[in-house]
Amino acid sequence: MQISMQVPHDEKRLRRTLRFLLRPQLKLIRIMGGVLIVLGLVLVAMDPSDPIAYLAMILGLLFAVAVAPIAMAQSMRAQSDVIKDGFHVTLDDEWVTVVYPLAESRFRWAGLGRVVETPEVWYIMFGKYQAVTIPKGSMADEQRAEFAAFVDRLQHA
Template structure:
């Protein structure tokens, strides 16, 4: 297999990737927020004049609704300007290579933990927090089929 495509910078794809990576941590934070809301409402039911209970409910609401979007927005802002020019992606039987105008990243398939497919991309997971996004849009139908067959061949190695 040898697939080579140009991938333009797409902030929406970057945001979706960050949301995907942060999903397990955000789930825990939302659960903690729900617990805080229930706890705060319980205290308010006992004594509506308790100011701390209102603070607990507000903190719970922040945990449930605001922490995720704030974290993703900060993560997008913290990305290097190097990635904003797009990159050339080369996928072969041994490596996944992303070549930016000022930097290059290479990942050996042997280090792959798993690949998760969505309608828009494949997420090649190298550990729990390292995801390589392989977008489907820049690929031709033949390239997508070739990569999907390659992924199917990798599955026994990382299951």
Template sequence: MQISMAVPYDEERLRRTIRFILRPQLKTIRVLGGVLAVLGIALVALDPADPMSYGVVVLGLLFATAIAPITLARSMRLQSPVIKDGCRITLDDEWVTVAYPLAESRFRWAGLDRVIETPEVWYVMFSKIQAATIPKEPMTGEQRREFAAFVDRLPAVGGRSPSRNRR
């Protein structure tokens, strides 16, 4: 397999990628927020005069609703300006190479954890928080089929097969 494509910077795709990577951690925070809010409501019901009870409710609501958007916005602001120039992604039998004008990242398929396919992209996960986003839009139909077939043929990694989940 040898696929190479120019990928323009897409802020919305970057936002979806960050949201995808942070989703497990943010889900835990939302659940914790819900638990705190319910606990706070129970405390208010037991003693409406206790101001700390209201603080627990507010903290729970903050965790449940505001932390995710704040974290996403902060993560977007922390991205290097280098990525705004777009990149060239090259996929071959051994490597995923993402090359920006001022930086380059290479990942061996041998280190792959899993591949998650969505209608717009493939998330090629090398750990729980490290992923390469392979967009489908710049690929031809033949390249998409070739890459999908390649992912299906990948050998087991660390004693397990890299899952190819569809979302």
């Protein structure tokens, strides 16, 4: 396999990638928020004058509603300007090579953790938080089929 393509910067795709990577942690925070809300309601039912009950409900609401958008905004701001010019990706039988104008990364397929396919992209996971996003829209139909078959062989090897 030898696939090479230029991928323009896309802020929406970057946001979806960050959301994908942050989802497990944000889900846990939302669950904790729900638990705090329920705890606060139980405490209010037991003693309506207890300020801890109201604090638990307020914190629960913050965890359930506000933390995810704040984390996403902070993650977007934390991204390096290096990525804003887009990148060139080369996929071959041994390597994934991602080249930005000011940086380059290479990953051996042997280090692949998992591949998650969505309708728009493949997330090639080299660890829990290291993802290379391979957008399907930047590929020709034949390249998509070839890459899908390659990934399928990797995952079932």
